[in-house]
Amino acid sequence: MSADRLIVQEVAPRDGLQIEPVWVPTDEKVSLINQLSGAGFSRIEAGSFVSPKAIPALRDGAEVFSRIRRAPGVIYVALIPNLKGAQRALEAGADELNLVLSASQTHNRANMGMSGDDSMTAFAAVASLTAAVNHDAASACSIDGFRTAVTLNGTVATAFGCPFEGAIAEDRVLKLVDRYLALGVGGITLADTTGMANPRQVARLVRRVLERVPAKALTLHFHNTRGLGLANVLAAYEAGARRFDAALGGLGGCPFAPGASGNICTEDLVNMCEEMGIATGIDLPLLIAMSRRLPQLLGHDTAGQVAKAGRNCDLHPAPASISATRPAVPAAA
16 A cells, blocks of 8 residues: 555444434435445444443444445444443454543543543453453464454543633643553554644644554544645645544544534535545545435535535536537538
8 A cells, every 4th residue: 555545444334423313214324334335445434332422423333334235345343432342343243342432521521421541441341352352363373274353442522622621732642542551452542532633733633643653544534614624634744644433424523622613514524635646445436426315314415625616527518509600610621
């Protein structure tokens, strides 16, 4: 894989649907993930195992994971809040567990119902469980020749700003990254939970985190709340980041953060990359077709722009009035 390739992790089935007011049937969730699996993604956040009371829209996470058609080479990620959620996700066959705590104490209490320190203590138990599961899988490998290793990703929410506390110190974010790494977490996500980041800020923090984490293990999660989502992607990419979360149609938002709006839009991001010559390996026409079906599924319009306007190469016929008066082209001599 080229070092310049931009990796998109599709998060619409989890982050995108968690805030939707209408219930999306399990069949539709499974169908959406199966279509995404065939679109060229290597990573899909397929659901979460949080309390159904907290996020009722995703209460069918276990059934979704059990019914999706898994494509070779695709990592299916589950968001988990605690040890119980991790146990359920592992039973459902998640390939990666995504842990989330906030750099903001206020947001962590609103989102997780506990302090950041308490969240990290709970994650230590998850890390121990995952290590035990992987050890058992490695032992079984000598018997049946098959091994499944579950990976962990640690997300730092409100890494670029908090709607309650305002600015977040970069050193605070770095300390949380270090604590995740000390637990044995292999991947790190920096999340701009309510779209407060700006490109210069993003570039600065990404460079500092890349001193601790290789580019292949760092994910940036941007929201387009204030219209800077794709600008922040470019700033992070030019600073060395290569992996980004995005949601089909620009769906999503945190239900525990005032003013939160959708993620950066997957098809808009892939379109930008294609126009700039940055490879993603993702089927853009298929994404656009899928995005155009979302309003019927959800009952409202979506934020994506390319699905509305089409690609630059999707040209239109000239107006009939121009065609009728256009001078004939002289025949070649």
